[in-house]
Amino acid sequence: MTDTPDPDTARARAAHQFIQALPHCRALSMTVQDVGAGEATVAMPWSAQIVGDPRTGVVHGGAVSALMDTTGGAAVLSHPTAPVSTATMDLRIDYMRAATPHQTITARAVCHHVTRSVAFVRAEAFDEETDKGPVAVANGAFTLDRGTRT
Amino acid sequence: MKTPEPIQIIKQRRDAALHALVSGVPYIKFLDITFDRRGDELTGVLHYDPKLIGNPMLPALHGGVTAAFLEVTAIVTLSWALIWDDLESGRIDGEALTPETLPRLPKTIDFSVDYLRAGLPRDAYARARVNRSGRRYSSVHVEAWQDNRDRLFAQGTGHFLMPPRGE
Numbered sequence: 167m168t169d170t171p172d173p174d175t176a177r178a179r180a181a182h183q184f185i186q187a188l189p190h191c192r193a194l195s196m197t198v199q200d201v202g203a204g205e206a207t208v209a210m211p212w213s214a215q216i217v218g219d220p221r222t223g224v225v226h227g228g229a230v231s232a233l234m235d236t237t238g239g240a241a242v243l244s245h246p247t248a249p250v251s252t253a254t255m256d257l258r259i260d261y262m263r264a265a266t267p268h269q270t271i272t273a274r275a276v277c278h279h280v281t282r283s284v285a286f287v288r289a290e291a292f293d294e295e296t297d298k299g300p301v302a303v304a305n306g307a308f309t310l311d312r313g314t315r316t
Numbered sequence: 317m318k319t320p321e322p323i324q325i326i327k328q329r330r331d332a333a334l335h336a337l338v339s340g341v342p343y344i345k346f347l348d349i350t351f352d353r354r355g356d357e358l359t360g361v362l363h364y365d366p367k368l369i370g371n372p373m374l375p376a377l378h379g380g381v382t383a384a385f386l387e388v389t390a391i392v393t394l395s396w397a398l399i400w401d402d403l404e405s406g407r408i409d410g411e412a413l414t415p416e417t418l419p420r421l422p423k424t425i426d427f428s429v430d431y432l433r434a435g436l437p438r439d440a441y442a443r444a445r446v447n448r449s450g451r452r453y454s455s456v457h458v459e460a461w462q463d464n465r466d467r468l469f470a471q472g473t474g475h476f477l478m479p480p481r482g483e
Contacts, residue, residue, distance in 0.1 A: 190378035193367040215346040220415060226343035227424045228387045232380020236370075239379075253371075254379040258428040 181206055181240045191236055194229065198240065204277035206240035208233060211270045223267030227302075230291055231259055233273045234304040238287040241275035242308045245285065250313040252285065257306040265301040269294040275304075285310050333403050333410035334358075337395055340415020341388075347381065349388050356400055360389035360442040360460075369437060377435030382460065385442055386472035387427050390456040393444035394476055395421045420479035422454065427474035435469050436462055452478055 181201040185191045185208065194216065200207040210216075210233045218226025235254055242252040265271055275289035289304040334353055338344055348363040362368070362385045370378030399419060402408040408419070444458035453475060460470045 187372055188378065189367050189369040189372060190381055191370075215342050217342040219421075220340050220342060226341070226384070226388075227427065228347070228380070228384025229343060231383035231387065231427070231429075232378060235378070235380040235383060251371075251373075253376075253434065254429075254431050256428070256430055257379065257383060258426065259383075260426045261424050 181244055184240055184243055185236065188236070190232065194232060196233065196236055199272065200274075201240065201244050204241055204245040204280070205275065206237050206244055207272060207274045208237040208240060209270050209272045212265075212268045217267075222264070224264045225267075225271065227259070227261055230261070230265070230271065230302050231257070233271060234259055234275070234289050234291060234302065235306075237273040237275040238277075238289055238304070238306045238308060241277040241287055241289075242285040242310065245277050245280055247280060247310075247312070249285070249310045251311040253309045253311075255284075255307045255309055257304060259302055259304045261302050262300055263298065265291075265293045266295055271301060277308075280310065282312075283310050284308070329403065329410035333399065333408070333413050334396065336410075336413040336415055336418055337399070338392060340418070343384070344388055344392075347384060347388070349385060351392060356396070358389075358393050358396055358443070360385065360392065360444075362440040362442070362460075364438050364440075366437075371434075374434055375437050377437070377440070379429075379431060382431065382435050382440075382470045383427070383429045383472070385440060386429060386458045386460055386470060387424060387474060389442040389460075390427075390444045390458045390472065390474050391422060391424065391476065393458070394446055394449070394454060394456050397446050397449065398422070398478075422476035422478050425453070425475040425477050427472060429470060429472045431470050433467070433469045438462055440469070441465075450478070451481065454478055 216229040273291040279286040285308040352359040442460040
C-alpha cells in the first residue's frame, strides 16, 4: 500500500468487503453492523431456510455457528496489527437458549489476544430480546496470516 | 417358525423413518445434506454448491458450513440411534412417520469444532459416533473428510440434552 488511509474507515471497508466477498455470508444475508479495533458486529436476519425445528421456527444451531465464525473472522481481520487473512482453527459454541423465531440474530466478536500467528476470539450472539441474555456464546482460535514474514 | 420379513419391507421402513427425520428440517435442505444408510450406520453427505464457499480466493468451504455439517450429522445420528430400537420392534411405525409425528429430538448444549485443513470445493462426508448416551445427556463425536477417509478436514464433539422419555 502506498498511502495510509484513515484506520477506522479502512477497517470498516475491509470488514464490509470481507463479508460481501463470502458467498455463504451472502446466502445467509449477513451484514456488518459495526467494526472496531479487533472487534466486529454482524447481523443475520431470520429466514425460513435456516430453521432447524419446523414445529417452532427456531433457527438451527449450525446457522448460529456460521454467524459466530464469520463475526470472529471479521474481528481478527480488523485487528490493528492488520493481518491479511485468517482461518478458523477451533471454535466452541455454547447454546444457552433457543433464539426467538422471526428475530434477527446479532453476534459481536472480540479478538482479545493476538500472538504472531494466532488470534484468540470471544463472541456472543443475541436475538432482539437482549434482556434475556445471549442465545449463544463462542470461543475460538484463528490463524493469522500477516502476508510478509519479518 | 416365523417367516423373516422380506428385505424390501425392512428397507422401506428404515428409509421412510430416516426420510422423516431429515426431510422436515429446512436448514438441512438449504445446505443440501443427505444421509446414506448401511444397516443402522449413517454417513452424512454435504453436496457441494458455490453458496457453501467462505473464502473465494482459495476457494474453501465456509467454516460455518463445516460446523453446521458436523452438527447436523451428530444430531441426526444421535436421533437415529434413539428411534432405532422402537422402529425395529415395531413400537414406531416407520412408514407412517412424518416430520410432524416424529418423537422429540435431542437439543445441542455445546459443540466444538476442530478445523484440520481447508474444506475443498467438492462433496464432503461425515460419520458420527455416540460415545455416551445417557437418560438426560449424551456425547457425540463426529469426523468429516472429502477424498480420503484417513485425511479428516474437520472433527467435532458435542453434548446434547436428551428429550424426556416415557411421556
